Amino acid sequence: NAGVTQTPKFRILKIGQSMTLQCTQDMNHNYMYWYRQDPGMGLKLIYYSVGAGITDKGEVPNGYNVSRSTTEDFPLRLELAAPSQTSVYFCASSRQGAGEGSPLHFGNGTRLTVT
Amino acid sequence: EDQVTQSPEALRLQEGESSSLNCSYTVSGLRGLFWYRQDPGKGPEFLFTLYSAGEEKEKERLKATLTKKESFLHITAPKPEDSATYLCAVQAGGGGADGLTFGKGTHLIIQP
Numbered sequence: 001n002a003g004v005t006q007t008p009k010f011r012i013l014k015i016g017q018s019m020t021l022q023c024t025q026d027m028n029h030n031y032m033y034w035y036r037q038d039p040g041m042g043l044k045l046i047y048y049s050v051g052a053g054i055t056d057k058g059e060v061p062n063g064y065n066v067s068r069s070t071t072e073d074f075p076l077r078l079e080l081a082a083p084s085q086t087s088v089y090f091c092a093s094s095r096q097g098a099g100e101g102s103p104l105h106f107g108n109g110t111r112l113t114v115t
Numbered sequence: 116e117d118q119v120t121q122s123p124e125a126l127r128l129q130e131g132e133s134s135s136l137n138c139s140y141t142v143s144g145l146r147g148l149f150w151y152r153q154d155p156g157k158g159p160e161f162l163f164t165l166y167s168a169g170e171e172k173e174k175e176r177l178k179a180t181l182t183k184k185e186s187f188l189h190i191t192a193p194k195p196e197d198s199a200t201y202l203c204a205v206q207a208g209g210g211g212a213d214g215l216t217f218g219k220g221t222h223l224i225i226q227p
Contacts, residue, residue: 033214042217090158101147106158
């Protein structure tokens with residue numbers, strides 16, 4: 001059982017470049033999330049989705065876009081990379097919303113550096 | 116605005132030396148408080164969910180407790196493999212789809 005899989009594990013981008021961070025889960029979870037984690041800071045929610053075709057902004061959505069065409073996949077798009085987007089990005093999924101006590105299952109992250 | 120504050124930021128213990136990690140929170144209507152463990156280079160791993168004041172949950176050497184303003188993660192007779200960063204997160208009222216608000220974590224080191 002793979003759980004939540006993120007690719008790539010590492011990436012270096014130049015300022016202004018674009019890329020897509022991939023996330024897929026095999027647990028048939030409806031809810032999916034993207035967080036970023038900066039050194040010494042808590043995880044910050046970027047975007048989330050409650051099901052295929054439905055997405056919504058989290059706390060720090062600027063500079064990012066998402067789509068959810070299938071239950072399994074929830075890619076995160078960076079259109080014009082900036083140094084402030086240097087971070088570790090985590091994708092997570094849950095069976096129900098966190099408010100129902102459903103724990104989030106996290107992938108192992110993508111470490112992104114923008115120079 | 117929901118806030119989660121964890122203390123201490125870092126803690127170094129000898130193997131077998133019990134201690135507690137603190138998570139204080141300010142939210143408008145707590146729906147759930149979560150504890151996660153994070154190892155270097157990995158994603159957070161779920162440990163516990165607590166819902167109401169007075170609730171306690173245990174798993175091996177870990178016990179989580181909850182009051183109206185804070186939660187404690189007690190670690191009893193820790194082993195080196197308990198070394199990790201422990202994260203606290205809350206889900207506030209307003210529905211389950213908004214994700215969690217995380218604290219900055221406590222970096223725990225258990226020395227043999």
